[in-house]
Amino acid sequence: MKLSESEIEKLILEGATRLLARAGDRRSLTAQSLIFRIRTVVDKYLLRANENALAEELSAFIDGLQVDDLCLIISCELGNQSAWSELVERFSPTVRSAARSASSNEDAAEDLAQSIWAELFGLRTRADGKPAGKLAYYSGRGSLAGWLRAVVAQLAVDVHRKQSRLVQTEEDTDLDRLAQDATSSGKHAGLSNASPNPEQSVSNKAAGSEVQDALARSIKELSPEDRLLVKLYYFDDLRLREAGALLGVHEATASRRLTRIHTELRKGVGTILVEQRGWTEAETERAFAEVAITLQSDVEAMFETEVAGGKD
């Protein structure tokens, strides 16, 4: 049964009291000063996806908040200077490290770190006269250090986006030139790799393209979790252990899941090619085999090129 508004408010107040009771440093905060923040995070992460959450679930959710980090951030928001000093002192290394990871050089990292603190403090002011900093968006659900890293990463993407707009045209030209070079040299061209017979090459290319297209569509048909696993592993080059950890499963489970996904995809691609493109079963099998041979030879050629390059 859905909790009433008054019940939710009561549970939140009780939860805030419990949180403060176990806080290492309450920083002179009261339960009332936590209520707004807790209400926001409850709505965002619990009630939005599950309106019928039970009272026990709600209480457990509140108890899972990072109370010390939350108290520190709220104190900073309230203009507590000692809290600010502590925040900067404790988390400067984290911010600098994250900035270095997201930047191409040390100067850019330093600039990024500085801009993070400005963003957190808030150079602009809100309607109530308080600084409109990013601190207001920390919910206390995850760790403060992790949240700071996420802020840095997001800011780095934004900065990169602004810069890339300026150089995009030039970069695209360079990329196109590189792609043309690679295709003409025949060293690294994926499915566009030419075979001795031009007719067969065109045929293979068309078949390969259709198979890839069917595969992309089959991936979209997968469940969100399976799709995320495929993309983390094949598109983002994460290790299976890392991808599994992100999904909350063991590496072995992720491996088994991936094997199952392969089977599903194979079946999905076959179905698309037969039912929608009018291929026969034999043609589908042959196309799979040919595409696999082409890709395998591409991988081997690429490996040999890399080895030769390494020797030079």
Added chain:
Amino acid sequence: MKHAENNEIELLLRDLGKNEGEGNVRSARAGAGSPDDPMAAHLDPDELNSFAEGVLPAATRMLYTAHLADCVRCRKIVAQLAMASGLSVQQIQTEKAPKGNLWRYFASIFTPSVMRYAVPALSLVILAAIGLVWFRQERQSSFVARNGELTTTQKSEPFGGDQKAPTPEQSNAKPAVAEGSQGRRAGTKTGDTGQEEERSKTEKNEGAGLNSRTKVDAETKSEVSKETESRVARTPKLNVDAPPPAKPQGEFAQNREALAKRPAEPTSANSVAQSEDDKRKRSDQDEAASKKAEVRDAPAPVALGGIMARKDVGRSATRTVAGRRFRREDNVWVDTTYSPSASTTNITRGSEQYRALVGDEPGLRTIAEQLDGEIVVVWKGKAYRIR
């Protein structure tokens, strides 16, 4: 086949990932998400971090999973955060299942996917265990059968059924018993050494009328003395291995000396009447003793065989000696080839007839010595009842 198919898909996925990756870099840099994404706006840093740390409720997590699967920009940040924070599976699993863990754990054990492998493996283990037990029992029974055969020739027990002697003692006792029985045989058959001397002394000292009686006495006494000697001879040897109190050893030695002197006493006293009375008394006692001695000593020329045989009487109803099979019937060892309708010759152990028979037939002697008590044996077509 399936493996090859998976390899093909794997290669295709890698190729697609490579191509997508190039596009993804651009779209990630441009901050674009998937056009099909229902949550067009990117996840904020708090959502990204909460997902990466695995601290979101399951339902909310599913929402973000759908977004991350299609949004390159957010996925890259989440992956980066997950690696930076050293996320472990345990963290997420603890968050996912805070209560009812045990029940879920057991439920997960009995899922069809697990049982599919567990049931055949378990049945295989059970079959192996049963096989092992059966094999061990089989081996044990074969050992018992072999031991049963070996007991007829090897197994021994120096002091009868009541006392159990360890193996080293058997080896010590063996020569002593053999010595005793050999002495007895020699004494009864050829009358050599001490018995011969005793007999000659008695003949010299006593009158002719007493001669035959003295002979009988001497024989019975010699048997008693031999028996005592054999006991005495066995006892010290056993004591070497398992030293009991020293006193009995001395007692045995004294008895031995006393018994050795006993036949000489009447002669030294030179009193015929006294000796006659003594001999009469002794002869009565010795008759009983000789009967006992017959029962006890007769079947033990091959040292331990007879003693062991006594012990085995209670255990097995059949025995095989010298290639003949005997069955125990009412305390009588009966040759399995014996037919009750056949005529039987009765022979008493220790009699002249007995000595003559076993002297001519060593095989029969072995049987008579290894089987104690009454024996019915068929030998060269004739049936003998040895008592």
